[in-house]
Amino acid sequence: MHIHGTEVRQRVLTLLRDGAQNADLARQFNIPIGTIGYWKHRDRAERGECPGRRPSPCPRCDGVLNSPAYAYLLGLYLGDGHIIQNRAMRSPSLSITCDESHPGLMDACEDAMRSVLPGNSVCRVRRKGCRELKVYSMHLWCLFPQHGPGKKHERTIALEAWQQAIVDAHPWEFIRGLIHSDGCRITNWTTRMVGGERKRYEYPRYFFTNVSDDIRRLYTDTLDKLGIEWTHCTRKGHAYNISVARKASVALMDVHVGPKY
Structure with a gap:
């Protein structure tokens, strides 16, 4: 040397x-x-002249946030998302887990990430039976103040005033994000006696399942504002499931949300 x-x-x-x-x-x-x-x-x-990229503007702080895309991404984050700070990376990353059987959902998630953070790259990481969509940004702490240590259902989840304003302005995008993360549209069936003969009837139904009381409340409060009728569906003593089964409410959900694809 x-x-x-x-x-x-x-x-x-x-x-x-x-x-x-x-x-x-x-x-x-x-x-x-x-x-x-x-x-x-x-x-x-x-000498203060170190070369490097200028930091990208914060979508929220600089007033350039795409509100509809953010409302959808917020719903996805509250359901299947998490933010981590990898020691090997300078920036934290937002990860949303999407089932491989729903390629349209993955495309919608990626579009939302790119719309909220247009200056950042989005990647898809292959996992067993699913894909993890990731975006790195120093502004994630600002965009998702609900982040914290531990599991979401073990800490308080509450929207800040500016987030609630976005959800109030774009409630269907928020509902769509929650359903695409922790919800589903299924076909239920039942039987009835008609003229002495038992007949089978099928009807569509939306479910949203989340262990966090706070996240379920955000979902049901938004449904109430939209005029959607819902009920708790208790299983094994836990009211973790929110059901929308009324015909008019399901029809409205079909227009704005629809099944995963």
Whole structure:
């Protein structure tokens, strides 16, 4: 390993400041080009001229947030999303898990991520039976203040005033995101005696299932504002399921949400 004295380093830095090229100086002084680059970077950093990308604007703070897309993405996050800070990455990542049997849902999720964070890349990570859609951004803490340690149902989940305003303005997008994450549209059936003969009847029904009392309340409060009739569906002593089965309410849900695809 070669040790280069302070005098040589200063001569190189002087030439770099004058516009000399890294490769030319590496040949002139017989110094690895990586060392030249490191010296240049350190020198510019100490003088406040360190190169790098300018931070992207925060969609919320800078007033450029795509509200409909955010309402949908917020619903997805509250259902199947989480934010993590990987030690190997400078930026936190938002991950939304989507079943592989619903490619349309994955496309909708990716579109929402790109609309909310247009300057960031979105990737799909293959998992067993599903895909994890991820986007990295330093602004995720600002966009999703519900993030915190532990599971969502073990901590309070409440919308901030600016989030509630967006949900109130775009309630169907929020409902759609929640259904696409933790909900489904199924066909139920029952039998009735008609003229002495038992007949089978089928009818569509929407379910939303979430362990968090707070998230279920956000869902039902929004349904109430939309005039959608719902009931608790208790299973094994737990009222984790919210059912929408009234014909008029299901028809309205079909117009704005529909089945997963």
